[in-house]
Amino acid sequence: MSAERPLRPRPVAASVEELIAGATRREAFLSSDSKSGSELEHIVIDGEPYVLKHVHVDGDWTMRFSGDVGCHPIQVWSAGLMDCYAERIDHGVVGVAAGLGRNGWGGAVLMRDLSGDLVPPGDDTIPMARHLTYLDDIAGLSARMLGWRDELGLVPLANRWSWFNQACLGVEEARGWPDPVPRLAAEGWNRFAERVPSSVLCVVDDLRRDPGPLVEAVGGTPTTFVHGDWKLGNVGTASDGRTVLIDWSYPGEAPPCYELAWYLSINQARLPHAKEDAITAFRASLDGHGATTDGWYERQLAICLLGSLVVFGWEKALGDDDELGWWCDRAREGTACL
Numbered sequence: 001m002s003a004e005r006p007l008r009p010r011p012v013a014a015s016v017e018e019l020i021a022g023a024t025r026r027e028a029f030l031s032s033d034s035k036s037g038s039e040l041e042h043i044v045i046d047g048e049p050y051v052l053k054h055v056h057v058d059g060d061w062t063m064r065f066s067g068d069v070g071c072h073p074i075q076v077w078s079a080g081l082m083d084c085y086a087e088r089i090d091h092g093v094v095g096v097a098a099g100l101g102r103n104g105w106g107g108a109v110l111m112r113d114l115s116g117d118l119v120p121p122g123d124d125t126i127p128m129a130r131h132l133t134y135l136d137d138i139a140g141l142s143a144r145m146l147g148w149r150d151e152l153g154l155v156p157l158a159n160r161w162s163w164f165n166q167a168c169l170g171v172e173e174a175r176g177w178p179d180p181v182p183r184l185a186a187e188g189w190n191r192f193a194e195r196v197p198s199s200v201l202c203v204v205d206d207l208r209r210d211p212g213p214l215v216e217a218v219g220g221t222p223t224t225f226v227h228g229d230w231k232l233g234n235v236g237t238a239s240d241g242r243t244v245l246i247d248w249s250y251p252g253e254a255p256p257c258y259e260l261a262w263y264l265s266i267n268q269a270r271l272p273h274a275k276e277d278a279i280t281a282f283r284a285s286l287d288g289h290g291a292t293t294d295g296w297y298e299r300q301l302a303i304c305l306l307g308s309l310v311v312f313g314w315e316k317a318l319g320d321d322d323e324l325g326w327w328c329d330r331a332r333e334g335t336a337c338l
Contacts, residue, residue, distance in 0.1 A: 007080035013097040016054075016108050022046060042113070049113035050094070055249070056106030061179045065168045066155050066250055071107040074098045075152050076251045081225060085141045090114070090242045117244045118236035126232065128272045132281055134235055137243045138263065139285035142256035145225035146291050154252030155228060157218075161211035163311045164189070188314025195317050200309075200328045203335050207310045213338045214307050218255050221300040222291070226254045230263045232270060256286060257300045261308035265315075268323060275326065299337055306334025 013019040020026075025044035038060045043050040055071060057063040066072070074096045076082055082091045092111040100106040119126060150156075162168065164185045172182035193201055207214060228250030236244035260282050264275050271278060279301065286293050309316065309327045316324045 007084065009080050010077050010082075011095075012074060012078050013095060014099065016052075016097050016100070019095050019097040019108055019110050020045065020050075020052060026052075043110065051111050051113050051115070053109045053111070053247075054100075054106065055109065056101040058102055058106075060249075061172060061182055062249060064171060065159075065163050067159050068155070068249075069103070069105045070153055071098060071105060072154050072251055073109050073248045074107040075154060076248050077109070079152055081251065082248060084225065085137075085144050088137050088140055088242055089245050090238045090240070091248065092244065092246055093248075111246065114236065114238070114244050114246060117238050118234075118246075119232040121233065123269060125272050126270050130237060131272050131278075133237075134230065134243060134263070135260075135278060135282050136285040136288075137245075138230060138259050139256070139282055139291070140289045141227070142224040142259065143286060143289035143291035146222055146256075148223070148225040148253060150225075150253035155250050155254075156252065157215050157254055157258075158211050160228070160250070160252075160254060160258065161207070161214050161307045161310055164314055165208040184318075185314045188318045192313045192317035195324060196313075196328055200331050203306075203331060204310055204313055207306075211307070211310065214303060214310070217338050218300055218303045218307075221255055221296040221303075223253050224256050225251070226256075226259045227251055228254070228259070228262070229266075230259060231266045255300050255304055256291070257297070257304040258307070260301070261304040264305075265308045265312045265327075302330070302334040302337050304334075305330040306337075 020043055023043050023045050024047075025042065027042045029040055029042055038056075039054040041052040041054075043052045055063065055073060057069055077093055077096045078098075082093055092114045093109060094112060095110045097108040097110075098104075100108060119130075164182070169182055169186050169189075172179070173186070177183040192204070196204075227245060227248060229247060230245070234245060234247045238244050260279070264271070264278060268275065283293050283297055286297070305327070309331045313327070316327050
């Protein structure tokens with residue numbers, strides 16, 4: 001972060017009651033795009049609509065996958081990191097409460113109700129202009145924070161590439177599969193083993209057990225501050241033209257291409273052009289924002305695309321041959337960089 005734009009810490013409430021003081025309405029609801037297990041409420045304060053999200057590792061399988069007992073959204077808010085690219089990104093958060101639930105590991109996030117600004121759910125291709133804007137904002141945030149180092153204890157890179165591994169899924173199985181996504185992932189990994197070439201299966205299986213080689217291989221390339229989950233359900237366009245970006249649950253230090261690989265993996269069904277075109281556009285945006293990519297981009301990209309298959313191979317195995325084949329080809333390229 002440049003000296004001209006220092007981070008400004010934000011206050012943290014000690015209780016939900018303090019956080020939502022003056023509320024005249026509270027109503028629990030379910031979001032069609034929220035699959036983490038966290039509880040959500042509609043709140044009205046001074047006649048204005050808000051959303052209150054309760055987060056705790058006991059109720060949120062994604063927090064268990066990330067090893068989050070520090071409540072990362074609260075940490076990021078209190079450090080001022082949500083505001084690090086405020087001219088381009090509207091996070092909507094107005095306050096948080098910390099130290100809630102068992103062992104004080106939970107928290108609550110109060111945000112303006114931005115549901116009307118988010119990308120509508122469904123399978124429709126998103127407009128090209130918005131897609132390119134989102135890519136440019138990922139690149140802009142990456143460039144703004146290039147070289148940032150995590151001193152808060154957010155999501156470690158190894159944890160990011162450990163999602164949906166056997167240990168994580170074993171915990172969810174022991175809990176009786178309380179959420180559908182981990183159970184589906186277990187089924188998908190069985191399909192993955194049946195559908196991919198043995199050479200790809202061997203590499204992915206090894207890295208699911210130990211992502212250390214991925215972390216080591218990418219170590220000589222630049223890192224930045226990442227939001228961690230640019231899925232379209234978290235993204236939209238505000239009335240002032242800024243990009244809406246909610247759900248700061250997986251933040252931390254990671255390569256810029258990690259953020260790109262996640263975006264391509266999780267949103268592929270709705271992208272308006274080929275993934276290769278998105279990769280080219282992202283690199284051009286990084287360069288345009290001053291993050292010179294010569295000498296590192298191809299290597300970092302190849303490793304991060306391999307890492308994305310290590311995380312989402314189960315999902316690709318539940319899809320069509322072309323999509324799975326594309327990621328297997330990228331895995332071969334990434335393997336050559338280990």
